[in-house]
Amino acid sequence: MNTLGKRIRFLRQQKGWNQRDVAERLNISIPAFSKIENGITDVNLSRLNQLSKLFNLSIVQLFSTSDSGENNTRIEVINSITYKLQQRTSEIIELQQRIIDLYKQLHK
The missing domain is CATH 1.10.260.40 (lambda repressor-like DNA-binding domains)
Incomplete structure (x- = not known):
């Protein structure tokens, strides 16, 4: 195992x-x-x-x-960075949708 x-x-x-x-x-x-x-x-x-x-x-x-304090600190930092990346990903998706909507409006 x-x-x-x-x-x-x-x-x-x-x-x-x-x-x-x-x-x-x-x-x-x-x-x-x-x-x-x-x-x-x-x-x-x-x-x-x-x-x-x-x-x-x-x-x-x-x-x-390991449940050591140092390891937990690293994990907290990684979790924080992961959360920020997820937020940015959501923003990018929203901006992409806006571009698609604008493109559709221009081609009506």
Whole structure:
């Protein structure tokens, strides 16, 4: 079992969930989830994102096995930066929609 798999198992057990509970939340089969926990299957970014949301953690926290103060500070900084990036992404999408709307108006 790899480190990520151990961490996922620990988080699952901490929530009192069985493998079926998590597999259903991730919309995958129980054997597929078992392979993730046992390190048989590599986890892609999309699945990491699902797992982090499921356990209410950042992706960095998902990999973290330490609860040291220094690590927590780094995680807070990363979470802050991630939040700011998400805000900027929303702004970009809004601006793109405005451009599309203006383009449509010009071509009526």
